[in-house]
Amino acid sequence: MEKFKMPPLLLLVMFLSLPYTVMGDMRCGFCGKTPVPYPLSTRPNCGDQAYKIKCDSNTSTLYLDSKAGVPYMITSLNSKAQRMVIRPPDVIPNTCFSQDFTTEGFQIDDALPFNITSSNTILLLNCTDNMLHLQVPINCSANCLCHTYINNTPSAAACGKVSLCCSFRTGGSQNAYIIRVHANGCMGYQSYVNLDPGLPFAKWPAPGLELMWATPPEPSCKTKLDCRDLPFSKCSPDPSNAGQKRCLCKKGRYWDPASGYCQKCGRGTGCKYHKNQTPAIGYGASQVELETMKAIGDLAAACLDERRQNRPSMKEVADEIECVISIITGDDPKT
Numbered sequence: 452m453e454k455f456k457m458p459p460l461l462l463l464v465m466f467l468s469l470p471y472t473v474m475g476d477m478r479c480g481f482c483g484k485t486p487v488p489y490p491l492s493t494r495p496n497c498g499d500q501a502y503k504i505k506c507d508s509n510t511s512t513l514y515l516d517s518k519a520g521v522p523y524m525i526t527s528l529n530s531k532a533q534r535m536v537i538r539p540p541d542v543i544p545n546t547c548f549s550q551d552f553t554t555e556g557f558q559i560d561d562a563l564p565f566n567i568t569s570s571n572t573i574l575l576l577n578c579t580d581n582m583l584h585l586q587v588p589i590n591c592s593a594n595c596l597c598h599t600y601i602n603n604t605p606s607a608a609a610c611g612k613v614s615l616c617c618s619f620r621t622g623g624s625q626n627a628y629i630i631r632v633h634a635n636g637c638m639g640y641q642s643y644v645n646l647d648p649g650l651p652f653a654k655w656p657a658p659g660l661e662l663m664w665a666t667p668p669e670p671s672c673k674t675k676l677d678c679r680d681l682p683f684s685k686c687s688p689d690p691s692n693a694g695q696k697r698c699l700c701k702k703g704r705y706w707d708p709a710s711g712y713c714q715k716c717g718r719g720t721g722c723k724y725h726k727n728q729t730p731a732i733g734y735g736a737s738q739v740e741l742e743t744m745k746a747i748g749d750l751a752a753a754c755l756d757e758r759r760q761n762r763p764s765m766k767e768v769a770d771e772i773e774c775v776i777s778i779i780t781g782d783d784p785k786t
């Protein structure tokens with residue numbers, strides 16, 4: 452009798468052991484009240500695992516860990532622009548050392564798909580004379596913005612007692628993964644996004660360091676089960692990475708990296724634009740129309756052909772029509 456009870460139990464065990472996921476949505480949902488955009492990932496079963504961040508759901512606050520494992524609060528997110536702003540650390544009270552001095556400032560693993568954008572003005576505090584001999588464009592003059600910051604910021608008052616401070620704009624020749632503070636350079640820093648140097652201090656934005664993330668590719672897969680959270684996709688060979696497989700969107704759909712979804716191609720939208728970014732995925736609406744029109748045109752031309760032997764047979768006409776329909780519906784007749 453025992454034997455007959457096993458199959459349903461086995462089924463139940465198999466069902467329960469399936470990884471717990473919400474079918475058909477790869478986004479992580481909310482961190483408290485803050486939406487977490489794709490591809491950012493706060494858990495192992497959502498988002499893209501290359502884009503890990505942390506969530507404190509009690510305070511609805513997201514954090515990005517630096518290479519050294521120090522969490523930096525994310526103060527804003529722009530999923531369309533693929534950008535986020537993190538809060539730079541303050542200086543340790545009554546000193547001019549950044550709170551992240553022991554980890555040599557902000558550093559992000561260059562293997563991760565995040566980097567520092569070129570929109571940041573970095574103010575370097577308590578610098579050594581070494582900064583004066585750098586070849587890179589760095590401003591350590593007496594009217595540098597760093598003095599404006601120090602003179603107007605009570606918590607950075609100790610920085611005023613040391614003479615040298617500098618500023619530079621990110622981008623240029625600077626490394627896009629690190630704002631370095633160290634004993635041979637500067638001991639502290641502050642950062643502002645899109646700072647207009649002409650503005651009085653009272654009009655400066657809140658401090659921030661802007662980062663961006665790389666466009667996420669379709670999720671990788673080994674079997675079709677791995678693609679169950681991406682509706683309208685198929686586990687297929689990755690055209691840009693031989694030997695790898697990805698959940699590529701089916702025909703008539705395109706990969707939208709901002710939503711982590713295979714969006715439907717619309718008339719004049721979607722596929723045509725996205726084709727360049729994700730080749731070999733679906734057909735643009737305009738391309739489908741063109742191919743259909745060409746197929747119908749060719750068929751009509753063949754039927755009108757004066758010479759009888761050049762006219763297509765009924766079988767050929769039927770095949771042509773089937774092919775035209777398959778182009779419209781996006782089903783490959785050969786699969």
Ligand SMILES: *[C@@H]1O[C@H](CO)[C@@H](O)[C@H](O)[C@H]1NC(C)=O
Nearest residue numbers: 505506507508509510511512
């Ligand atoms: C969130 O709040 C709960 C209950 O107050 C507490 O047990 C938990 O440790 C908090 N989590 C964090 C990350 O602070």
Ligand SMILES: *[C@@H]1O[C@H](CO)[C@@H](O)[C@H](O)[C@H]1NC(C)=O
Nearest residue numbers: 546547548577609610613638
């Ligand atoms: C500035 O940095 C020097 C080390 O170069 C340190 O000795 C000094 O205490 C720092 N100044 C402040 C105000 O923290």
Ligand SMILES: *[C@@H]1O[C@H](CO)[C@@H](O)[C@H](O)[C@H]1NC(C)=O
Nearest residue numbers: 589590591592594595596648
């Ligand atoms: C340094 O920055 C100040 C303030 O923005 C600016 O007036 C000055 O021209 C800059 N100096 C150099 C050498 O770039």
Ligand SMILES: *[C@@H]1O[C@H](CO)[C@@H](O)[C@H](O)[C@H]1NC(C)=O
Nearest residue numbers: 566567569622627664665666
């Ligand atoms: C950051 O990465 C993006 C692509 O992900 C790239 O276009 C951009 O040039 C990089 N920025 C810097 C400053 O390296």
